[in-house]
Amino acid sequence: MIIKGGFVYDPANGVYGEEMDISIEGGKVVEESRDGKEIDALGMLVMPGGVDAHAHIAGAKVNCGRIMRPEDGRRGIEPKTKLLRPQTGYTVPNCYAVGYRYARLGYTCAFEAATPILESRHTHEELEEIPIIDKGALTLFGNNWEVLECVRDGDLDKLAAFISWGLSASRGYGVKVVNPGGGEAWGFGGNVKGIDDPVPNFGVTPREIIRGLMKANEILRLPHSVHLHTNNLGKPGNYETTLATLKAVEDIAATRDRQVLHVTHMQFSAYGGTGWRDFESKAPEIADYFNSHAQFTMDMGQLIFGSATTMTADAPLEYGNARLLHAKWSNHDIELEESSGVVPLVYGRKMPINAIQWAIGLELALLTKNPWQVIMTTDHPNGGPFVNYPEVIALLMSRAKREEELASLHELASKRSSLPSIEREMDWNDIAIVTRAAPAKILGLPEKGHLGLGADGDVAIYDINPTDLDPSKDHSKVKEAFAKAKYTIKGGEVVVRDGEVVAVPQGRTYWVDASVPEDQAAKVKADLVEKFAKYYSIQMSNYMVQDAYVTHPRVVKAGVI
Amino acid sequence: MREIRVVPRRDFRVPVEAEKISPDIFAPLTIEEIRKVEVWEGNRKQALIDLFEISGDGDPAKPEEVLIKLDGNFSRVKRVGEKMTCGRIGALGDIGMHAGNGMAGGEIAIKGSAGDWLGREMRGGKITVRGDAGDYVGAGYRGEACGMRGGEILIEGSAGDYLGEHLCGGTITVLGNAGDFPGIANRGGVIVIGGDAHLPGAEMASGTITVRGRARVLPSYQYQETVEIDGLSLKKFLGDLVDNGKGELRVASVEERGA
Numbered sequence: 001m002i003i004k005g006g007f008v009y010d011p012a013n014g015v016y017g018e019e020m021d022i023s024i025e026g027g028k029v030v031e032e033s034r035d036g037k038e039i040d041a042l043g044m045l046v047m048p049g050g051v052d053a054h055a056h057i058a059g060a061k062v063n064c065g066r067i068m069r070p071e072d073g074r075r076g077i078e079p080k081t082k083l084l085r086p087q088t089g090y091t092v093p094n095c096y097a098v099g100y101r102y103a104r105l106g107y108t109c110a111f112e113a114a115t116p117i118l119e120s121r122h123t124h125e126e127l128e129e130i131p132i133i134d135k136g137a138l139t140l141f142g143n144n145w146e147v148l149e150c151v152r153d154g155d156l157d158k159l160a161a162f163i164s165w166g167l168s169a170s171r172g173y174g175v176k177v178v179n180p181g182g183g184e185a186w187g188f189g190g191n192v193k194g195i196d197d198p199v200p201n202f203g204v205t206p207r208e209i210i211r212g213l214m215k216a217n218e219i220l221r222l223p224h225s226v227h228l229h230t231n232n233l234g235k236p237g238n239y240e241t242t243l244a245t246l247k248a249v250e251d252i253a254a255t256r257d258r259q260v261l262h263v264t265h266m267q268f269s270a271y272g273g274t275g276w277r278d279f280e281s282k283a284p285e286i287a288d289y290f291n292s293h294a295q296f297t298m299d300m301g302q303l304i305f306g307s308a309t310t311m312t313a314d315a316p317l318e319y320g321n322a323r324l325l326h327a328k329w330s331n332h333d334i335e336l337e338e339s340s341g342v343v344p345l346v347y348g349r350k351m352p353i354n355a356i357q358w359a360i361g362l363e364l365a366l367l368t369k370n371p372w373q374v375i376m377t378t379d380h381p382n383g384g385p386f387v388n389y390p391e392v393i394a395l396l397m398s399r400a401k402r403e404e405e406l407a408s409l410h411e412l413a414s415k416r417s418s419l420p421s422i423e424r425e426m427d428w429n430d431i432a433i434v435t436r437a438a439p440a441k442i443l444g445l446p447e448k449g450h451l452g453l454g455a456d457g458d459v460a461i462y463d464i465n466p467t468d469l470d471p472s473k474d475h476s477k478v479k480e481a482f483a484k485a486k487y488t489i490k491g492g493e494v495v496v497r498d499g500e501v502v503a504v505p506q507g508r509t510y511w512v513d514a515s516v517p518e519d520q521a522a523k524v525k526a527d528l529v530e531k532f533a534k535y536y537s538i539q540m541s542n543y544m545v546q547d548a549y550v551t552h553p554r555v556v557k558a559g560v561i
Numbered sequence: 562m563r564e565i566r567v568v569p570r571r572d573f574r575v576p577v578e579a580e581k582i583s584p585d586i587f588a589p590l591t592i593e594e595i596r597k598v599e600v601w602e603g604n605r606k607q608a609l610i611d612l613f614e615i616s617g618d619g620d621p622a623k624p625e626e627v628l629i630k631l632d633g634n635f636s637r638v639k640r641v642g643e644k645m646t647c648g649r650i651g652a653l654g655d656i657g658m659h660a661g662n663g664m665a666g667g668e669i670a671i672k673g674s675a676g677d678w679l680g681r682e683m684r685g686g687k688i689t690v691r692g693d694a695g696d697y698v699g700a701g702y703r704g705e706a707c708g709m710r711g712g713e714i715l716i717e718g719s720a721g722d723y724l725g726e727h728l729c730g731g732t733i734t735v736l737g738n739a740g741d742f743p744g745i746a747n748r749g750g751v752i753v754i755g756g757d758a759h760l761p762g763a764e765m766a767s768g769t770i771t772v773r774g775r776a777r778v779l780p781s782y783q784y785q786e787t788v789e790i791d792g793l794s795l796k797k798f799l800g801d802l803v804d805n806g807k808g809e810l811r812v813a814s815v816e817e818r819g820a
């Protein structure tokens with residue numbers, strides 16, 4: 001296939017809006033294609049397929065949200081067609097809708113951001129049913145007893161061996177850490193208050209857990225860095241915890257060409273104030289720090305007004321949300337590994353806190369100078385559903401749109417944030433970075449997020465002529481075009497044409513197979529035999545995700561040997 | 562008034578999803594066009610004319626000037642008048658579930674009885690029922706935080722269980738009895754029951770419920786005083802206290818435990 005004549009934005013390869021052809025054959029970008037197929041992209045915007053590095057799209061907590069919210073199911077109903085299966089849901093869409101809707105946006109890859117090992121079979125059962133896109137899942141390690149014990153004993157090699165085992169047991173892609181220590185403390189009705197607050201019964205601190213996991217992550221040379229949801233997330237004044245966390249790991253170096261730590265949905269971790277009354281944005285402080293520390297990356301966690309379903313392994317946070325909002329609520333204990341919770345809520349334009357939160361996400365993206373350090377997410381569906389990405393793109397590209405929005409919000413959004421004074425408007429290149437090139441780089445996916453030779457043949461074509469459209473003024477056209485890709489091409493196959501899904505191939509599931517020395521693996525095995533015998537409610541043989549759960553795997557090798 | 566008469570051609574064995582029977586949808590169409598409007602009968606798409614005889618004034622009119630007369634057995638015809646904003650629907654007999662779903666204005670008058678979920682999530686307008694109504698009158702559908710937010714429902718007969726569940730506004734009047742848990746999770750609506758009811762106002766946060774007959778009152782309600790309303794002496798309670806509620810429950814005759 002040859003994609004002819006589009007304005008190509010491929011920032012990873014230094015291509016900035018050049019009119020050029022892209023050739024794809026055998027699912028990959030090649031020098032020259034001879035299959036005779038042609039896509040006319042003349043006068044249109046061409047980018048690599050979008051990559052979402054953080055969304056909650058599969059697994060037990062997503063399903064808990066669906067069960068808890070039949071009213072959400074009714075909000076996104078699209079009947080089946082000859083080609084497509086029925087779709088339901090807005091914040092917690094069914095599996096089919098997840099695949100179709102990403103594809104319509106021009107996205108070809110999305111990663112589930114948090115799966116406990118114990119729930120991974122469920123996660124993969126859902127990932128298998130998400131059509132079209134490639135996907136993967138990050139595995140939760142931040143409150144696992146074996147991790148806490150290795151950190152307590154200072155045995156990093158054994159910790160690395162456990163991570164290797166945990167990734168294999170969950171068919172997971174990377175190390176996700178959520179409120180380290182807090183989830184374990186929650187099992188006893190508590191939480192940790194900061195990075196130096198010891199975890200009950202283990203005596204280790206979040207600082208030690210984060211440092212230990214980061215070092216083990218680097219010992220294993222994993223493609224992705226540790227992916228951190230900070231302590232005290234969602235609380236006023238938490239930017240101090242966030243900065244203290246980053247300062248606590250400045251001495252750790254990455255063993256691969258990528259960030260050493262990814263802090264996720266930073267919007268929820270950039271708050272000032274001593275309580276909700278003097279709640280304010282500390283995004284400028286966070287962005288300043290990132291501007292002088294290139295080894296860290298983050299994603300926005302942008303808030304979208306309207307309905308959201310918060311879901312996280314941060315169980316004490318969800319308990320607090322439920323009490324505060326008097327909302328429906330579920331909390332869950334995941335045996336030796338994690339806790340979790342789900343709470344639906346509505347973000348209101350006239351709610352002062354929500355309006356400030358909305359501004360914070362945008363401040364973070366616009367004040368961080370290097371777009372490779374801050375990628376676009378809504379922490380779907382915590383900040384809002386991913387189908388709103390076109391709205392976020394329009395906001396990043398147009399100060400006029402931001403001003404229009406600010407005028408409709410509670411006035412504190414303007415008074416307690418720096419957003420009104422920010423002039424910066426992202427250009428097409430910035431957008432290509434924050435929605436595809438950087439997420440792929442941050443996840444460590446060398447074949448995604450760019451259109452160089454050998455890259456996956458994943459392309460998004462939008463009906464926008466970047467040479468005559470002024471995104472600052474015509475932001476509504478930008479939003480419209482990004483909401484319905486003219487074409488989405490996945491592995492060389494046209495899957496979306498004129499905003500409609502026209503083919504439904506099965507995507508692949510990434511997971512990381514990290515090797516460790518046998519003696520370390522044996523030490524971990526011995527511990528696990530004991531833990532399963534003593535504590536787990538199930539046998540180890542019923543616990544591991546078998547190959548039958550991942551029918552189209554893409555195994556990435558890493559490790560010590 | 563532009564009058565349109567709709568008569569079932571047969572007794573339906575599976576439900577017909579008739580949300581298209583609404584003044585807003587019929588108004589701009591000619592009779593010929595209305596006959597072609599598609600609805601689902603079970604899992605089959607049908608034109609209205611396949612299921613109903615449709616007659617009346619042929620030319621389009623403003624929706625507020627449309628009167629739809631339903632003549633015959635509509636007890637398996639669901640969602641009539643869904644989201645209607647104005648105009649009138651008059652049913653000479655019974656009507657099926659979900660009549661007046663989310664309606665915002667206009668009037669539905671039912672001479673027979675109504676099925677479950679009558680006027681669910683209604684926002685405005687008026688529904689009157691000469692006979693009885695089923696369960697969940699004016700309620701929110703599964704999972705919804707708010708049922709009816711505005712408007713008025715009058716049932717001259719009796720209502721089923723969960724009358725006005727999750728009411729966030731509006732008024733429901735039942736001249737007969739209500740079943741179990743009327744006004745459950747009330748958040749600001751007004752319910753008046755002429756006859757008896759069982760355990761009204763569970764989880765009520767605000768609003769008022771008046772039972773002019775007998776009712777068993779939940780133990781989480783606190784007696785306050787006796788009040789006189791429309792010549793009837795009623796015991797006034799505050800609750801539901803398990804939910805920190807500030808709702809007002811008035812009951813003429815309190816059914817004692819074990820009675």
Ligand SMILES: [Zn+2]
Pocket residue numbers: 054055056113264265379382
């Ligand atoms: Zn998340």
